[in-house]
Amino acid sequence: MSLDQFKDRNVTQNYMFIPVDKPPVAPLEKFKQVLKRTFKGELFVGLWVVFREMVKFNIHTVQYPKEKLPISPRYRAVHKLYRLLESGNERCIGCGLCEKICISNCIRMDTRYDENQRKEVTEYTINLGRCIFCGYCAEVCPELAIVHGPRYENASEQRAHFVLRDDILTPLDFLKEGKQEEFPGFGAVSPNADDRIKKTPLAY
């Protein structure tokens, strides 16, 4: 679809009117219509269509807990906190941007300076009861530390099961097995990010 077509909001362009005959009024016309509908065999067309579908056996059911439909990498479900691939340290630098930008005020973090005078995150919770999954936190994060994962099945006995940092942070053993995939979805850098970097214009 070209851009012109896409921008055209005149939705009627591809619509056409199906000619509908006026319902008959005269008794003879009504009788003719009944005869036509009776002997046209439309009922058998219906029978044939459903029988064909049964024989084709083209089943569309997804047996949900056993099989799941693939979801888009841009899907915004329960958050994840990522670790640095080599050192295994947390990527989060405790800048607090996500806490600041969160429009439903559901992110809460505590930080302190560790012995190397680096910021360390001690508490990081997301109240998923309030979160509207807008994705601003993932978008604003400068370190790609918080992202939206694909886990949409958030039914649990307690909502506290989802809010704690331990639940969303990549486990260390998981990281060591190399299973933390760089996230291609929401908040991730685009594949050609390096080309798009511009030098800070210091000339003025």
Place this chain on the structure above:
Amino acid sequence: MTLTEFVIATIVKILLVLGIVSALAGFGTYLERKVLAFMQRRLGPMHVGPYGLLQVLADGIKLFTKEDFVPQNSIRPIFMIAPLIGAASAFIALAAVPLLPEFKIFGITVHPIIADVNVGILFVLGVMATGLYAPLLAGMASSNKWGLLGAARTVIQLLSYEVVTGLSVMAPLMLVGSLSLIDINNYQANGFKEWIIWQQPVAFVLFLIAGFAETNRTPFDLLEHEAEIVSGFATEYSGMRWGMFFIGEYTNMITLAFLASLVFLGGFNEWGFLPGGLAIILKVSFLFFFFLWTRAAWPHVRPDQLMWLCWKVLLPLAVVNIVITGLVLMM
């Protein structure tokens, strides 16, 4: 055969028919759900047992253990007895239907008919019509407006199809000259070409249409059409009382399939290389499948359309059919 033997044989037959047909009626719900699902590109019941085969069992456990609920302002005895009428009349109608050709087992000749009434088809149709008391009483006794509407529709339906059923069967009966279902069957004994459907195609179509109305199946399922009147007469029912309506409905379907194949499709006579028993089971299975098939394919009609169809189209057709049959017979 002494009287004692006759009584014992009849009781055994009754128990067998009751057991087998009610099991088949239960299995029919499974078949219906599967066939409808396949026609709509779904899978249907899959979780209980292999391919959902034990779904009937699970449904049965659910229905039996559910609370037997009687609403406050209902007329209690009638409310409680109405489903029994539905199921009982369906099974009583089956009593006069010859289910299979007679066969020998352990040296005894078995007639697979519980009561060989000489007015068999009248008896069957009459008792099946009595079954309409079940939705009527159920709807009127349950003190529910949807139930009342369902009951009113029952009367409309009864008034519409009953005449057509009788008149459509009359033409084949004129050919045969007997009301006994066995006589009707024997009339078609000389093979495929002797089936009454070839002489009375119009009567067959009329009988099928009226049968759909009689068994309350989809093109004419006015009594409990959920998009319009919640569940009609069965709105207030739950548990096994509700289940009884269903057993009655499916038994009626089986009875009607037997009736149609006996009167029009050659009954249990041998069909080519097929032995008679297998032939009638095949015909009945096809008609049963046809009931499900139409449910997947066709929309249902309004009550006024049903009355229009039955009184203004089918009734004149049936009368004309009878007159022509009579003229041909006289010549």
